[in-house]
């Protein structure tokens with residue numbers, strides 16, 4: 001038991017220190033998610049100001065500061081808080097004989113690093129797409145995902161406006177996905193993580209970009225705006241579930257972009273019941289469903 005408590009404390013304090021070192025510029029730039037997140041946010045925000053899609057939308061749109069707070073809360077405060085638990089359960093699985101190697105399907109170690117990163121990106125994105133579908137399909141999960149969909153005006157920071165429980169829902173499939181990739185040393189994984197942050201920011205930004213013919217591969221603001229549409233096509237529980245890639249929606253027929261003027265109503269039926277403040281939203285998913 002002591003070993004578990006030790007691992008818990010080491011992971012927690014290690015993570016806390018790492019974030020603090022990042023703030024002080026004491027880690028390599030490519031591993032500095034704190035300033036990296038700020039740099040990407042400022043870049044996309046600047047593009048929103050210069051090339052706004054919905055021109056009447058304020059630069060400080062509705063919930064701008066709330067979503068900005070979510071961004072730092074989810075990325076740093078929550079991840080420090082949970083790191084001990086993740087370490088603890090990793091150790092537990094290891095001790096009952098489930099190790100990172102036991103689920104290996106593809107051994108990546110012989111491949112060049114770029115293809116390793118590429119496969120890592122694709123696998124991680126697919127399992128997240130699938131998890132996202134589940135968040136919409138099952139009402140118990142949808143209760144938690146509603147915070148992300150309660151936004152009424154779209155901007156880059158909506159990307160990380162979501163309840164902390166979502167991290168926990170995404171975790172199992174992400175872990176299994178990574179476990180299928182043997183021989184992958186995620187040291188260069190920062191490239192994938194930064195690419196995912198940038199694409200996610202763009203998906204929510206008030207900028208009209210579709211990436212041209214690449215729209216069938218890469219998710220984009222026009223496609224994702226329809227994911228946030230108040231009105232869904234009849235009989236569907238959601239459309240355009242893509243995270244970084246739009247490909248999965250085209251493959252599984254969940255794509256839907258009827259037009260692209262950017263002015264559709266956002267939200268979901270019942271979104272008026274969503275509390276306005278951060279702390280009340282934090283526990284909102286745990287209420288009895290109605």
Ligand SMILES: [Zn+2]
Nearest residue numbers: 132136145227
């Ligand atoms: Zn969603």
Ligand SMILES: [Zn+2]
Nearest residue numbers: 148159204224
């Ligand atoms: Zn979204």
